[in-house]
Amino acid sequence: MNNGIIPALIVICIVILVLFAGVYGVYVYKPELLGIAPITTDTIKIVQPYGPNENLSPVEIETKNLIHQRDSLSRQLAKVTDSLAKLKTVNANANKNVEDLKLRYAVQEKEITQHLDSLVKANFTLFALMYDKAGAKEVAKILTELDERDAAFILKTMKPKNAAKVLEEMNPVQAASIMTLSATQPLK
Structure with missing residues (x-):
């Protein structure tokens, strides 16, 4: 029973990491999909x-x-x-x-x-x-x-x-x- 828990935890951690990376990518490159106004000002001065x-x-x-x-x-x-x-x-x-x-x-x-x-x-x-x-x-x-x-x-x-x-x-x-x-x- 313990042998199946560790791989399941690893898979769950990987899935959460992928979801987090996807949400972050959308936030940075397409914030309007999340209902946030896009950043229009130039951040490089x-x-x-x-x-x-x-x-x-x-x-x-x-x-x-x-x-x-x-x-x-x-x-x-x-x-x-x-x-x-x-x-x-x-x-x-x-x-x-x-x-x-x-x-x-x-x-x-x-x-x-x-x-x-x-x-x-x-x-x-x-x-x-x-x-x-x-x-x-x-x-x-x-x-x-x-x-x-x-x-x-x-x-x-x-x-x-x-x-x-x-x-x-x-x-x-x-x-x-x-x-x-x-x-x-x-x-x-």
Whole structure:
């Protein structure tokens, strides 16, 4: 029973819509069929752009047109000037944000570098403790493969007696270079 009600309501709505559209069409195009007097006045009125120009000379009309154009251009200039000021403000804010980001990046980069340096120092200190317990010949072989700055730091961190034994086992030229670097380099 419910299945037949919905299509019937749809059909009734469509019929009412068609009847309404028909009555409206008759009202607009043939109102006399409904017993209404037809509309005889023209509903479209042509508007003069600057008021009645019947009494004005061509020079006065041109003057009014130029004044209107000048006013229009003045308004456009004011809008463009305002937009330019807003753009300058936005640009200044963007530049400030860029500078702030650069400063924050530099601070973070410095912190990361310091953290990395402290990790390297901790690792080299750990290596120095391990090399103190190893044989001098094996440690000398390892240190000859490292960068001289790193080798100098490790030797400075080792016990002096063990560091001297390692230097004895190294190539004399490389040992002298590491010792010179160790003397001029501050302890990290």
